[in-house]
Amino acid sequence: MSQPATHNLPNAAPAPLGWDVRRIRGDFPILRETVQGKPLVYLDNAASSQKPRSVIDRVQRYYERENANIHRGVHLLSEKATEEYEHARSKLQHFINAKEAREIVFVRGATEAINLVAMTYGLKNFKAGDEILITNLEHHSNIVPWQMLCERTGAILKVVPINDAGELLLDEFEKLLTEKTKIVAVNHVSNGLGTINPIKWIIDKAHAKGVLVLIDGAQSVPHLKVDVQALDCDFFVFSGHKLFGPTGIGVLYAKAALLEAMPPYQGGGDMISAVTFEKTTYNVIPYKFEAGTPNIAGTIGLGAAVDYLNSICFGGAAAYEHELLEYGTGLLSEIPGLRIVGTAKEKASVLSFVMGEIHPHDIGTVLDLEGVAIRTGHHCNMPLMKRLGLPATARASMAFYNTKEELDVLARALRKVIEVFG
């Protein structure tokens, strides 16, 4: 088996000499909040990230000064709103280096994007006996839409297994990739464990057999620079709210030729070019997939999030986060009885862990009272938890605005957990 190329790895970036985390933190108003009378230590970024002032202000400005429906009126506000909405599309295009702006479809989030692909491309092209190849690391959003598609078409879901460290078994992947495989759907970064998957290698292997690839980038775009042309993926999906943008907005990237050939997802206004009772002609891409009045404020806000990331030299974030990960891994390893779950060689800044018999929810509550926000539970990863033999884990997930001092607070709070339950 050939080795996967190291691609987009955080430790491949130069050392984060200039990462001014104090200044960065100043950009995020919520980080000044106190929780339970203690300074907020927000370590639940894999669930949703915080928003910089510029995003909050941009959404507010839209509602205060620019609010109107898009692609409709001839009046000035409508034209202004349309212009800003389409401008956001081009910002997102450049952010992931898509070839054309029309390859960016705005959706509610990664979940809707995957549903869209399954129910348009999948429903049109898959038949009984075809195979959909996912992995044991997937979020429910990259499992359930495919199961629903299997129910409708008779296609079969196949799952790439993982090792105990939380890494994909790539030789198993190669065995499961057959002439029956119609699509590979895999996450770039695992939300539960932080594993960075070798997606470039996966895409190349799949393409060599003529198989399309959908990348769930929900957990990667907040950490790693993504270039969809270099990756050559067919579909790439992500959510705005994990990318320091508003909730309810996300992106489906797909190669233009694929979007052209896909039937529409929902019918309604904006997705048509002409309607009579006898026949409707659909609009061109991407509008064919954007029925109804979209989340205009969210889209413009997401554009502002991309502007923000560009302004802080986002490229340096991965190296800084990797430093946080190494520091946090060291701290947690010293806590008696704590076991880190997910020890892949290539990891994003996610620390999933268990503490012997102490249930993750009890850990979460004790931490909450110390002002520390983490996620506890199955992380929408029930099949992964089953594979690991755990009902749940506690998960601290870092962003580029977190600090080593915050990880010290986390470690102290975890020692308190032991005091209470040990």
Add this chain to the structure above:
Amino acid sequence: MSELSELYQEVILDHNKQPRNYRKLEGANHHAEGYNPLCGDQITVYLKMDGDKIEDVSFVGSGCAISKASSSMMTGAVKGKTKAEAEAVFEKFHQMVTGKPGTPAPENIGKLAVFSGVCEFPSRVKCASLAWHTLRSAMEGRDETISTEAEEAGDDAHPRR
């Protein structure tokens, strides 16, 4: 008392470490499974009913400290009671854990008052009430697994605050 020690009172920590009636009940004539998909908490409640009376009760399962202690103390609270009496205790218990913080615990709730701190933690209400929903299911002789996400238990999701 800090909020932490108010939630995790000594009694709760003790029942978590040494749950009472933690076994499969020999001669049980009713049982039901309860599942909290949000936490992964899972319990089975066994009942030995003599007509309308709960002659014996036990449980097994895994879960957080709150759910384990609540299961343990539930068994103690309902043993020897009739179905209607057990229902009445559940009603009071439910009122307490979903009530407004600061409200005094209902009268006659006995040791279960240690769970009054739960109402400060809306996300933990389901942990506390799982055992009781499962008990109800077992008493009614339903053999399906109950879930805290199902309609019956859905009111736990919106505690009155």
